[in-house]
Amino acid sequence: MSRVVLAGAGEDLILRVKQATDGDVHVLPPGRLPGDPARLFEQLVDGELPDVLLVGPHAPAEEVLSLASRLDVQSPGITVVLVTDPSPEMWQAAMRAGIRDLLPPDADVADISAAVERAGRAAAGRRRVLRPSSETDRYAGRVITVASPKGGVGKTTVSTNLAIGLTAAAPQSTVLVDLDVQFGDVASALGLVPEYTLPDAVRGPAAEDTMVLKTFLTQHPSGLFAVCGAESPAAGDTVSGEDVTRLLASLAREFRYVVVDTAPGLSEQTLAALDRASDVVMLTSMDVPGVRGLRKELDVLRELAMIPAGRHVVMNFADPKGGLTVRDVETTIGTGVDVVLPRSKAVPASTNQGVPILASGGRRDPMVRELRRLVSRFSATPLVSSGRYRAKHRASS
Ligand SMILES: Nc1ncnc2c1ncn2[C@@H]1O[C@H](COP(=O)(O)OP(=O)(O)OP(=O)(O)O)[C@@H](O)[C@H]1O
Numbered sequence: 001m002s003r004v005v006l007a008g009a010g011e012d013l014i015l016r017v018k019q020a021t022d023g024d025v026h027v028l029p030p031g032r033l034p035g036d037p038a039r040l041f042e043q044l045v046d047g048e049l050p051d052v053l054l055v056g057p058h059a060p061a062e063e064v065l066s067l068a069s070r071l072d073v074q075s076p077g078i079t080v081v082l083v084t085d086p087s088p089e090m091w092q093a094a095m096r097a098g099i100r101d102l103l104p105p106d107a108d109v110a111d112i113s114a115a116v117e118r119a120g121r122a123a124a125g126r127r128r129v130l131r132p133s134s135e136t137d138r139y140a141g142r143v144i145t146v147a148s149p150k151g152g153v154g155k156t157t158v159s160t161n162l163a164i165g166l167t168a169a170a171p172q173s174t175v176l177v178d179l180d181v182q183f184g185d186v187a188s189a190l191g192l193v194p195e196y197t198l199p200d201a202v203r204g205p206a207a208e209d210t211m212v213l214k215t216f217l218t219q220h221p222s223g224l225f226a227v228c229g230a231e232s233p234a235a236g237d238t239v240s241g242e243d244v245t246r247l248l249a250s251l252a253r254e255f256r257y258v259v260v261d262t263a264p265g266l267s268e269q270t271l272a273a274l275d276r277a278s279d280v281v282m283l284t285s286m287d288v289p290g291v292r293g294l295r296k297e298l299d300v301l302r303e304l305a306m307i308p309a310g311r312h313v314v315m316n317f318a319d320p321k322g323g324l325t326v327r328d329v330e331t332t333i334g335t336g337v338d339v340v341l342p343r344s345k346a347v348p349a350s351t352n353q354g355v356p357i358l359a360s361g362g363r364r365d366p367m368v369r370e371l372r373r374l375v376s377r378f379s380a381t382p383l384v385s386s387g388r389y390r391a392k393h394r395a396s397s
């Protein structure tokens, strides 16, 4: 039996829909239809998503079309049916917004029942295709945690550009999570004004259902999704390690890549993100304190057996005149350096404008070239199972 939600309907239509569904319909109170799916779902008592959203003629057409377009992208497992005069123009606009069916306002009970049944079957079919193995396949997506012992070394720069690069390689594939819970600036680096932030994404209905969680994400014009940082340090501090574990597991079921920006050091949230990661990007600036800090952090993580299978060491602010060579760094940290990012004047400007350099930079800028190399380490290589790696790693340490 499909779960049906009815909005924008008058008494008479409510009665017919109740008959057509044997009373199994959730009727939303009259009023504005929220343009944002998350607001719509907040009105559902149990937070469970419908299979079919039936919208009556009381809801203004622009509002329905805008909501339907967003549902089509964010919650494609919900089928929208609109009750309105089915003019050719309306059909065309509805089709473009991803609305599945139109019913005339005087549709009788049998028509409504048949339309709801068709819509329910379509929703079930789409869900099967969209989430073929979500319940059994726990960590399908790749979780890439960007971390560093010290602040200001380019974590946010690298994570935003990596996420933009992966989105360009595979549209709708990537979500970026701002786990710098106190002073996160992913939203600013991407020029986003989020409606919901990290604390909203880890509690309430979003924590219970991955499809609902998707409606709490902020979308960047590139097609990248983001969980932006909390509005205040106090709000961010309410997010626990367990919250992070649950959030990343849910996102990895829905996205091929989950990129995680973190605060400097090894906070509770960063440790949780490393524990769930398939890959870590360890970042340092190319100077003695930065490199020493990285060695200490790598030592701690090795002891905890928390270095994920994919380990990528990135040097930022490389400066040939700084007195340190990549070889010196490799000797100190006892492992290879994978990517070296040069100091670039274009980067601070891109941070200030809220446009990542991979979204705007010229191809010939050396920073763009090296960031693309970093992106291709993920977009062109298969995932190694972190579970297997950890078992091996523990056995040998
Ligand atoms: N390769 C680079 N060349 C020039 N400037 C850079 C480079 N990488 C980062 N920056 C600049 O350095 C500053 C710090 O970078 P970013 O915010 O990415 O660091 P962070 O590690 O996230 O810092 P925090 O630990 O405070 O979160 C930013 O203004 C950014 O524009």
Ligand SMILES: [Mg+2]
Pocket: 155, 156, 157, 180, 185, 261, 262
């Ligand atoms: Mg940062």
